[in-house]
Amino acid sequence: MRVFDTKVQYLKYQVLKEVxxxxxxxxxxxxxxxxPKIIVPGxxxxxxxxxxxxxxxxxxxxxxxxxxxxxxxxxxxxxxxxCDKCPASGYEVIADSCRNCLAHSCEQSCKFxxxxxxRDHRAHIDKDKCKNCGQCAQSCxxxxxxxxxxxxxxxxxxxxISAEGGKSASIDNSKCIQCGACVYKCPFGAITDKSYILxxxxxxxxxxxxxxxxxxxxxxxxxxxxxxxxxxxxxSGLKALGFHTVVExxxxxxxxxxxxxxxxxxxxxxxTSCCPAFVAYIKSAMPDMLEHVSxxxxxxxxxxxxxxxxxxxxxxxxxxxxxxxxxxxxxxKSKPYVDEVLxxxxxxxxxxxxxxxxxxLPEDVLDNASYYGRIFARSGGVxxxxxxxxxxxxxxxxxxxxxxxxxxxxxxxxxxxxxxLKAGQMPDYNFIEGxxxxxxxxxxxxxxxxxxVKNKLEVDKYGREAMEKxxxxxxxxxxx
Amino acid sequence: xxxxxxxxxxCHVKGSKAVVDTFKRLIEExxxxxxxxxxxxxxxxxxxxxxxxxxxxxxxxxxxxxxxxFFEEEVMGAL
Numbered sequence: 001m002r003v004f005d006t007k008v009q010y011l012k013y014q015v016l017k018e019v020x021x022x023x024x025x026x027x028x029x030x031x032x033x034x035x036p037k038i039i040v041p042g043x044x045x046x047x048x049x050x051x052x053x054x055x056x057x058x059x060x061x062x063x064x065x066x067x068x069x070x071x072x073x074x075x076x077x078x079x080x081x082x083c084d085k086c087p088a089s090g091y092e093v094i095a096d097s098c099r100n101c102l103a104h105s106c107e108q109s110c111k112f113x114x115x116x117x118x119r120d121h122r123a124h125i126d127k128d129k130c131k132n133c134g135q136c137a138q139s140c141x142x143x144x145x146x147x148x149x150x151x152x153x154x155x156x157x158x159x160x161i162s163a164e165g166g167k168s169a170s171i172d173n174s175k176c177i178q179c180g181a182c183v184y185k186c187p188f189g190a191i192t193d194k195s196y197i198l199x200x201x202x203x204x205x206x207x208x209x210x211x212x213x214x215x216x217x218x219x220x221x222x223x224x225x226x227x228x229x230x231x232x233x234x235x236s237g238l239k240a241l242g243f244h245t246v247v248e249x250x251x252x253x254x255x256x257x258x259x260x261x262x263x264x265x266x267x268x269x270x271x272t273s274c275c276p277a278f279v280a281y282i283k284s285a286m287p288d289m290l291e292h293v294s295x296x297x298x299x300x301x302x303x304x305x306x307x308x309x310x311x312x313x314x315x316x317x318x319x320x321x322x323x324x325x326x327x328x329x330x331x332x333k334s335k336p337y338v339d340e341v342l343x344x345x346x347x348x349x350x351x352x353x354x355x356x357x358x359x360x361l362p363e364d365v366l367d368n369a370s371y372y373g374r375i376f377a378r379s380g381g382v383x384x385x386x387x388x389x390x391x392x393x394x395x396x397x398x399x400x401x402x403x404x405x406x407x408x409x410x411x412x413x414x415x416x417x418x419x420x421l422k423a424g425q426m427p428d429y430n431f432i433e434g435x436x437x438x439x440x441x442x443x444x445x446x447x448x449x450x451x452x453v454k455n456k457l458e459v460d461k462y463g464r465e466a467m468e469k470x471x472x473x474x475x476x477x478x479x480x
Numbered sequence: 481x482x483x484x485x486x487x488x489x490x491c492h493v494k495g496s497k498a499v500v501d502t503f504k505r506l507i508e509e510x511x512x513x514x515x516x517x518x519x520x521x522x523x524x525x526x527x528x529x530x531x532x533x534x535x536x537x538x539x540x541x542x543x544x545x546x547x548x549x550f551f552e553e554e555v556m557g558a559l
Contacts, residue, residue, distance in 0.1 A: 215522065235489075245488055245523035310520055364527070365489040467493055477497045478487045480504075480518045 003228065003348055003448045008189035011047075012061065014039050016197055016349035019065040023201045024353060028066075035062045057082045061192070068194035074173045075194045075326040076183060082190035083168035087148040090132045093123045097144035109139035155185035157407045158281060175284055179277035179407065179436040180323030180445025193323040193343070193445070197350060200340050203315050204242035212315045213244035217303050219320030220250040220369070220377040221441045223462035224455035225344045225448050231462075232363030237356045238319075238347075239364065249318065250369030252303030253376040253385065254474045259296045260382075261389035265397035267292075269421070269430050271414070272382050274298045276328035277436030278410055286414055292421075297333070299376060300325060304337035306478070315339045319347050321444030324436065343446025370474035371463035378456045379405040379440040383433045385471065392472045402429035406438035481516050481559065484534040488522040491530035498544030499531050506551050515559060 004010045018035050022028035036058035040051055048054045060079045063069075068077050093106075100121040107115040107123070114129035115136060123144070125136070137145040152169050153161045160175035161182060169182075169191065182191045200214075207214045216238045226234045235246045256274065264270045273279055273294040282289050297305065304316035317340045318325055329338040342350070351358065372388050375381030383401035390397055404410040413432050420427040437443045439452035442459055449455075468474035483503065487496045500518070507516050524532040529541040535558070542550045 247488070247522050307522065310522070365493055367489045367493050473497075477492055477500075478520055480485075480500065480520050 003226070004345075005449050006184075008187065009184075009345060009448070011039075011189055012065075012192060013345060013349050013352075015058065015061045015065045016195060016346055017353045019062060019195075020197055020201060020350055020353035023198050024205075028198075032062055032066065033059070035059075053081070061189075064192050065195045066198055067196060072173075074171060074176055074178065075323060076171060076176060076178050076180060076191060077194060078169050078171055079190050079192060080168040082188050084188045084190065085163070085166055085168055086150045088150045088153060088163045088166070089148045090127070091125055091130060091134065091137060091145055091147050093125060094144050094146060095122065097142050098122050099142050099144070101141070103141070105139040105141065106136040106145060109135040111135070151185045151187055152182040152191055155181040157181070157411075158285070161191075177277040177280040177284070177407070177436060178324040178327045181437070183323060184445045184450070193326065195346055196326065196340050197342065197346050200317055200342055200350070203317065203339065207244065207315070208242055212313050213311060214242065214315045214317060215304075215307050215311075216243040216246045217249045217252070217300065217307070217316055217318045218246060218366070219300075219318070219322070219441060220248065220253070220374040220459060220462065221321045221444065221447065221455070222319070222344065223374075223377075224442050224451075224458035225321070226348075226358065227449070227458075229358035229361075230363050231366055233358045233361045235364035235366045236361040237351050237358045240356050240361065241350060241354060243317070244314075246364075246366055247303060247307065248366060248368040248373070249299045249303050249320065250373035250376060251474060251478065252297075252299035252301070252306065253373035253382075254370050254471045255302050255306065256296050256299050256376075257372055257382075257385040257389040257471050258393065258475060260294050261386045261393065261395065261399070263294055263296060264386060264399060264431055265390065265395045269417075269426065270294050271417075271432040272434055274376060274382060275324070275435050275437075275441075276322070277324035277407070278404075278434035280324065280327065281407060281410065281434075281436065282414065285411075286418060289414055289418055292417075298328065299373070300328070300341075301334045301337050304334075304339075308337055317342060319344070321441050321447040323445045343444075344448050345446050348448060367467050368474065368478070369466060370468045370471050371466050372471050373474060374463040374466060375459060377441045377459045379403055379435050379438075380433070381440065381459075383431060386431060389471050392470055399431050400429045401431040401433055402427075403433045405435060405440070407434075407436045410434040410436065481535065481555070482519055483516060483555065484519045484521050484524075486522070486524045486530060486532040486534075487520045488527075490527035491532055494530040495544040496531045499533070499542055499547045502544070502547040503551060506548065510556075512559075516555070 036055035040054050112129045114126045160172045300318045319342045326341045329341045372385035380403045387399045404413045417427045442455035
């Protein structure tokens with residue numbers, strides 16, 4: 001458990017590692033049904049009510065590790081059997097905690113007349129009248145009123161998850177932005193991201209036979225991950241897996257910063273396009289704002305495209321903290337360039353499936369991007385990079401960014417901008433930096449460990465270590 | 481003739497940019513744009529020997545300091 005935040009992540013990792021290990025040996029097809037038994041070998045249950053249920057759920061996890069349900073276009077799926085159907089009844093009085101007091105502040109606080117009392121003066125909530133405003137919970141001196149909410153629904157800020165009639169969670173694909181917040185937050189691991197780890201193994205195997213060169217394009221958030229080893233050892237580990245070489249997606253960030261800042265100065269108002277969950281949100285919730293989304297590629301696609309133009313036999317695998325990138329890679333715009341996407345969680349499993357111990361490897365080098373490309377990984381970074389890119393290109397245009405940290409802030413900013421633009425006015429800002437995850441990519445669902453503050457410090461430090469100090473220098477260094 | 485200079489991490493920190501800049505300058509000075517195509521790559525598999533470059537399947541090792549001499553001798557000699 002040294003590298004993960006939760007046991008749910010560890011369980012997912014065990015499955016991915018086992019599936020990968022079998023795939024390397026070409027024994028997966030004959031053995032995949034045995035994997036649940038390999039992970040839970042005894043007769044005693046370790047997580048649930050009985051081993052049979054544990055194994056049945058593990059079989060579902062194996063399926064997800066092998067690509068999940070093909071017919072479902074969403075990369076995030078519910079495993080109904082794993083869902084504990086947590087209570088989602090809204091505000092409730094905890095009988096033991098209600099002191100049957102005289103003050104009845106709950107009743108006073110409720111504007112909807114939803115609180116009533118029984119013969120023992122104990123408070124109850126009339127569900128038909130309750131609007132779930134939470135005033136009663138705040139007013140109670142005994143904290144006797146709680147909100148019963150499913151962690152997945154609480155995590156999903158775009159309201160894509162429902163649990164009608166106390167059933168298993170269900171995802172509305174038309175609203176889901178594949179950010180993976182629910183994946184990380186479900187305490188039962190009942191929502192999970194599909195893995196394409198087998199496709200990556202396939203690419204690496206073919207490359208070993210001389211068919212194609214596989215490039216690992218790593219997201220800058222990597223610097224806050226795999227902290228038990230040095231970044232240079234992670235690079236060595238990737239090469240030991242069979243990757244031809246490792247390139248920073250942040251260099252794609254530098255390229256995007258130059259183009260996006262020009263686009264901003266030409267259009268006068270722009271929203272960023274690097275976070276695929278943010279773009280997906282605009283597509284589903286505010287399609288009329290789509291015209292303002294930057295037409296530039298994301299750093300992942302930009303870098304892959306650059307590599308493929310350099311090397312026609314290249315295969316590009318993006319490795320990052322993001323589940324939404326799995327969706328972005330499948331878009332028509334990205335498809336020709338990005339072959340596969342892996343998360344850091346999946347990369348850890350891939351290393352261990354080959355028994356690659358990063359701590360024992362020599363340190364290789366990773367240094368393609370500038371500080372500005374690297375800080376794309378955290379909230380505020382893209383705005384800083386855009387301002388810098390305007391300066392470096394001598395463009396006389398003042399960027400007035402609004403940094404939106406998390407999808408809730410994005411929603412507010414977009415709604416305000418939409419209102420102003422509709423009225424023919426300009427918002428107070430001309431550049432909306434949208435990041436679906438709070439903190440930015442450093443807090444993405446596919447991270448091994450999550451920590452907004454610590455990971456930000458790590459990424460900033462990594463940024464300062466870049467050899468190239470300006471965006472243009474980093475891009476010029478690879479441009480012929 | 482195609483010269484492919486490695487601009488991957490290892491060669492980058494060893495000064496691939498200086499090599500590329502030198503080559504670009506010499507190609508222009510000598511008006512060799514039609515004869516030499518300068519390209520980049522992210523790895524030639526010999527990171528310890530960087531800065532690496534490849535000409536017709538053969539990998540050479542140069543530095544910012546030796547780039548001009550290399551160009552005059554190897555590149556001009558082969559043209």
